[in-house]
Amino acid sequence: xxxxxxxxxxxxxxxxxxxxxxxxxxxxxxxxxxxxxxxxxxxxxxxxxxxxxxxxxxxxxxxxxxxxxxxxxxxxxxxxxxxxxxxxxxxxxxxxxxxxxxxxxxxxxxxxxxxxxxxxxxxxxxxxxxxxxxxxxxxxxxxxxxxxxxxxxxxxxxxxxxxxxxxxxxxxxxxxxxxxxxxxxxxxxxxxxxxxxxxxxxxxxxxxxxxxxxxxxxxxxxxxxxxxxxxxxxxxxxxxxxxxxxxxxxxxxxxxxxxxxxxxxxxxxxxxxxxxxxxxxxxxxxxxxxxxxxxxxxxxxxxxxxxxxxxxxxxxxxxxxxxxxxxxxxxxxxxxxxxxxxxxxxxxxxxxxxxxxxxxxxxxxxxxxxxxxxxxxxxxxxxxxxxxxxxxxxxxxxxxxxxxxxxxxxxxxxxxxxxxxxxxxxxxxxxxxxxxxxxxxxxxxxxxxxxxxxxxxxxxxxxxxxxxxxxxxxxxxxxxxxxxxxxxxxxxxxxxxxxxxxxxxxxxxxxxxxxxxxxxxxxxxxxxxxxxxxxxxxxxxxxxxxxxxxxxxxxxxxxx
Amino acid sequence: xxxxxxxxxxxxxxxxxxxxxxxxxxxxxxxxxxxxxxxxxxxxxxxxxxxxxxxxxxxxxxxxxxxxxxxxxxxxxxxxxxxxxxxxxxxxxxxxxxxxxxxxxxxxxxxxxxxxxxxxxxxxxxxxxxxxxxxxxxxxxxxxxxxxxxxxxxxxxxxxxxxxxxxxxxxxxxxxxxxxxxxxxxxxxxxxxxxxxxxxxxxxxxxxxxxxxxxxxxxx
Numbered sequence: 001x002x003x004x005x006x007x008x009x010x011x012x013x014x015x016x017x018x019x020x021x022x023x024x025x026x027x028x029x030x031x032x033x034x035x036x037x038x039x040x041x042x043x044x045x046x047x048x049x050x051x052x053x054x055x056x057x058x059x060x061x062x063x064x065x066x067x068x069x070x071x072x073x074x075x076x077x078x079x080x081x082x083x084x085x086x087x088x089x090x091x092x093x094x095x096x097x098x099x100x101x102x103x104x105x106x107x108x109x110x111x112x113x114x115x116x117x118x119x120x121x122x123x124x125x126x127x128x129x130x131x132x133x134x135x136x137x138x139x140x141x142x143x144x145x146x147x148x149x150x151x152x153x154x155x156x157x158x159x160x161x162x163x164x165x166x167x168x169x170x171x172x173x174x175x176x177x178x179x180x181x182x183x184x185x186x187x188x189x190x191x192x193x194x195x196x197x198x199x200x201x202x203x204x205x206x207x208x209x210x211x212x213x214x215x216x217x218x219x220x221x222x223x224x225x226x227x228x229x230x231x232x233x234x235x236x237x238x239x240x241x242x243x244x245x246x247x248x249x250x251x252x253x254x255x256x257x258x259x260x261x262x263x264x265x266x267x268x269x270x271x272x273x274x275x276x277x278x279x280x281x282x283x284x285x286x287x288x289x290x291x292x293x294x295x296x297x298x299x300x301x302x303x304x305x306x307x308x309x310x311x312x313x314x315x316x317x318x319x320x321x322x323x324x325x326x327x328x329x330x331x332x333x334x335x336x337x338x339x340x341x342x343x344x345x346x347x348x349x350x351x352x353x354x355x356x357x358x359x360x361x362x363x364x365x366x367x368x369x370x371x372x373x374x375x376x377x378x379x380x381x382x383x384x385x386x387x388x389x390x391x392x393x394x395x396x397x398x399x400x401x402x403x404x405x406x407x408x409x410x411x412x413x414x415x416x417x418x419x420x421x422x423x424x425x426x427x428x429x430x431x432x433x434x435x436x437x438x439x440x441x442x443x444x445x446x447x448x449x450x451x452x453x454x455x456x457x458x459x460x461x462x463x464x465x466x467x468x469x470x471x472x473x474x475x476x477x478x479x480x481x482x483x484x485x486x487x488x489x490x491x492x493x494x495x496x497x498x499x500x501x502x503x504x505x506x507x508x509x510x511x512x513x514x515x516x517x518x519x520x521x522x523x524x525x526x527x528x529x530x531x532x533x534x535x536x537x538x539x540x541x542x543x544x545x546x547x548x549x550x551x552x553x554x555x556x557x558x559x560x
Numbered sequence: 561x562x563x564x565x566x567x568x569x570x571x572x573x574x575x576x577x578x579x580x581x582x583x584x585x586x587x588x589x590x591x592x593x594x595x596x597x598x599x600x601x602x603x604x605x606x607x608x609x610x611x612x613x614x615x616x617x618x619x620x621x622x623x624x625x626x627x628x629x630x631x632x633x634x635x636x637x638x639x640x641x642x643x644x645x646x647x648x649x650x651x652x653x654x655x656x657x658x659x660x661x662x663x664x665x666x667x668x669x670x671x672x673x674x675x676x677x678x679x680x681x682x683x684x685x686x687x688x689x690x691x692x693x694x695x696x697x698x699x700x701x702x703x704x705x706x707x708x709x710x711x712x713x714x715x716x717x718x719x720x721x722x723x724x725x726x727x728x729x730x731x732x733x734x735x736x737x738x739x740x741x742x743x744x745x746x747x748x749x750x751x752x753x754x755x756x757x758x759x760x761x762x763x764x765x766x767x768x769x770x771x772x773x774x775x776x777x778x779x780x
Contacts, residue, residue, distance in 0.1 A: 393644070393646060394646075396646075396690070396691045397669075397671070397692060398691075399690075399691055400690050400691025401691065403687055404673060404684060404688070407680075407683070407684070407687070408673070408676065408680075412675065412676075413671055414671070415668055415669075415670060416657030416661065416670070416672065417667065418657070418658065418661050418667065424658050427657075428657030428658050428661070428667075430657065430672070433671060455753075456662060457659065457753065457755075457756075458658035458661075459656050459659055460628075460630035460655070460659040460660075461625070461630055461656055462654055462655075462656040463654055490748070490749060498625065499625065499626065500624040500625055507748070508743075508746040508747050509748060510746055510749070510750065510751055510753075532746060532753055534743055534746050534753075535626075537626065540626060540627060541626075541740060541741065542625070542626030543741070543756075544626075558626055559631075559741075559743075559753060560625055560626055560627070560629060560630040560631060
């Protein structure tokens with residue numbers, strides 16, 4: 001029997017989305033084994049692996065080294081959450097042709113209530129087939145079969161049904177059968193590590209066994225949270241534990257005049273809105289777990305998308321989602337409008353017509369942005385750091401830097417993080433302000449010294465890419481290096497446009513220091529040598545680092 | 561408990577005790593010590609700059625590439641960030657983070673702003689002066705004198721140290737000309753760069769700076 005409290009839900013899951021998102025951007029990654037890495041604590045583990053990599057035994061959660069041991073020609077890349085979200089936008093748009101009530105859980109996973117669309121398209125099976133078809137179309141050129149669809153009572157059962165589906169197909173659990181469907185799954189699916197651990201030790205291994213416990217006893221022993229999970233396990237509803245209807249004044253709304261076409265400016269406005277919204281929700285003891293981002297363009301189009309965050313959005317997380325969203329919309333617009341960059345009005349009209357024909361993008365600048373908290377729950381509290389440092393100075397600096405990011409772009413304001421590496425450019429990573437400063441591949445604590453690294457002191461000006469230069473010996477021949485790593489002559493003169501006076505005589509040097517990078521890999525192997533040279537540029541001694549690769553010399557750094 | 565109406569609470573304060581309160585407020589107000597208005601220097605530049613930098617002043621730096629201007633900026637940023645304060649560098653994207661970290665900069669408090677267009681330079685510097693203790697950046701060619709003066713005023717108002725690099729068209733409390741660096745450790749075909757001494761020429765009119773035109777050698 002159907003339970004009215006349970007919302008029949010369709011869940012669309014694209015397996016290994018990080019891999020697909022990467023392949024969408026880098027066409028060279030198609031057809032080769034790919035693993036996307038993320039940092040968990042101080043370990044670097046596989047977050048997603050392509051089918052080819054899985055065939056070699058690469059699994060989610062493996063350490064990087066284990067994964068590379070399984071599959072010798074594995075291509076590993078860092079996770080890029082912004083790109084994943086942007087790429088998933090096309091899937092969301094495909095599904096939006098069927099229903100406006102799309103809820104994005106995370107890039108790669110979305111769900112929507114089937115009530116209306118299922119009736120319109122003639123039943124759950126027909127709807128599921130249609131979703132599979134549309135999403136496969138939107139993934140054209142990538143892995144068509146990556147999409148899996150599940151329809152069941154409640155989002156939890158729908159997600160498991162999607163997981164159960166074979167690639168490119170759908171599983172529909174009949175109305176009222178959710179409890180029976182969920183029965184054989186292990187309790188580990190509940191995503192509550194403490195409770196799962198306890199249940200396993202109590203000998204309750206499956207969702208069916210957990211659901212068989214009396215509901216009142218579960219409530220008495222495990223509290224609200226336990227009762228909620230018990231309801232999920234027995235197929236009875238799985239909304240957030242307590243729903244509070246959002247008070248209407250929490251909606252944040254901004255008219256943009258003049259209209260904004262740059263993501264940076266729109267995101268800057270959204271940041272202030274998000275801060276205000278989170279602050280006001282906080283004052284009422286609420287957190288927002290689902291937020292609707294809406295925008296209107298100068299041509300009267302209205303765009304809306306829902307984002308979900310299980311623990312409630314903080315201001316930063318919320319801004320990030322809004323940013324991704326606006327980025328997706330405006331970047332979609334840019335594809336069309338780029339055609340009309342010249343001032344020919346006809347070209348502009350054509351571009352607008354093109355954009356109108358395509359369903360999937362905005363055609364102009366944004367005139368309005370609105371954030372609506374769709375689902376709010378009482379906040380559970382959060383532990384703040386004990387050692388605060390000088391909070392006021394930090395807040396002042398944060399304000400100034402965030403403001404500059406709004407002005408110049410997210411990537412324009414950075415701080416450095418020391419990471420391991422041989423060359424001065426490799427030894428630091430620039431992290432845009434506001435992003436986490438954890439180095440993905442650094443060991444916590446001290447930075448270990450790398451064998452073969454360019455010795456300290458580090459140069460204060462680093463050119464990346466290096467500036468073309470010429471290093472010649474006393475007879476005017478370019479200095480080269482033999483296969484054994486010996487120089488063909490002593491450096492006598494260094495010329496480079498960057499140096500004062502265009503270069504000068506070399507008065508002291510050390511090298512060549514050979515660097516054979518990734519010698520085990522045919523494709524990405526790099527061989528180069530470096531010299532430290534002291535150049536006399538008309539009375540001024542300049543210390544430089546010169547790199548020679550493929551017989552071409554370049555100025556890599558100046559010890560300014 | 562019944563709270564008094566605002567009017568009533570005003571009436572009960574008699575003038576004498578109001579004066580007393582004012583005096584007490586003055587007594588307990590945090591005193592602004594001379595020390596809070598200067599940045600004590602401890603690193604390699606302490607001697608040539610007279611041991612301290614005045615907050616709200618301008619320290620103009622110049623010198624050719626390779627002389628050591630960037631590492632002087634690093635040394636200044638290290639002084640500021642090590643005290644828990646913030647510094648920012650405007651740069652064309654070649655500022656060496658590893659060198660800054662080696663110079664003792666706390667990198668999480670050093671913001672690097674990259675590739676600023678010349679016409680926006682004054683705006684960006686002004687925004688940074690609002691939040692940072694030290695702001696350093698290469699002066700664009702043809703910076704207007706009016707913009708430069710406004711930045712000097714902004715630095716004074718915010719108590720931040722502005723370090724323009726290159727040709728600074730208006731007054732500066734201290735001007736440091738970096739003439740060159742003497743390197744130790746590298747020989748023809750042997751050794752490697754180990755340590756350096758900057759040769760600097762300091763002109764100053766502000767407190768704490770050495771008057772005169774002597775050339776100082778500083779180990780950095």
